[in-house]
Amino acid sequence: MPELPEVETIARGLDKRVRGDVIESIWLGSKPEPLKSTAKEIAATLEAKRISQVRRVGKHIVFDLAEHRPSRSRKKSRKADPPSQNAQWIVHLGMTGRMLVCEPSAEIEKHTHAIAQLGSGRELRFVDPRRFGRLSVTHGFAAPGSEPLEVELDRFVSLFRNRKTPIKSALLNQSLLSGVGNIYADESLFRAGIRPRRRASSLTREDLRRLYLAIQEVLKEAIALGGSSISDYVDADGEEGFFQLQHRVYGREGEPCLVCKTPIKRVVLAGRSSHYCPKCQK
């Protein structure tokens, strides 16, 4: 479901609602796909931990955990460790994953794969019909690619300069940039005036500079509007996003370009729908 702006919105909402709460126990469903770490490992890492913070890294939600009832010896060893070595719960929502904060009495939705009981009496539930989402535990999590809103221009240019693959495919490659997905790749390429099939290596430094600025602009606008609500996406508070109203090419095949009225085209690239204006994008 979610790309960077949606995950950012969800992580902020979760941080507001569960920061400081304690995970008392966790139930994990029997379907193996959603678990990247073993169930045993996840349970052992999460139980009796306090959620010190919830944040976004790439398209991942990171729950930073702290000992809730540290023993004397643990406390001592924790002092010696850098904060980055504290345990973390990593949630990737895939296409259809959701994290819900609810009362235990709330009906358990179909495709619920994990339920964490919280000290506040509430529950944190992971629901994901398509099971493309993943749960794992780790220490010092880092996304493989650069953060689009933090990367410097020179670094950005060097990521794409020598790639023969279409620029759209390169934008979706999370080991280059972490967080851009199908919607925001299309929207950024439109704003930068670049066709999705252009070879990344054919782009001039000026092209890449425009793309760099377009990506940041699109992502910031989308975050400000709470992300794009397509089908049933809602954030942690059940609020819809509104950036879908700002889409200029995504999902608009055949509709007139908002700039020049030319019908928007759709092609399939790397197995993903790609939308562009054949006149505005070169």
Next chain:
DNA sequence: ACTATGTCCTGCGAGC
């Protein structure tokens, strides 16, 4: 090392 393609899943809407 890089690139292109298939696969993992369920649910929904379009078209018949």
Next chain:
DNA sequence: TGCTCGCAGGACATAG
């Protein structure tokens, strides 16, 4: 009404 088909916000494994 009910069926089949294509499509969906993602990311891996695999083969070339």
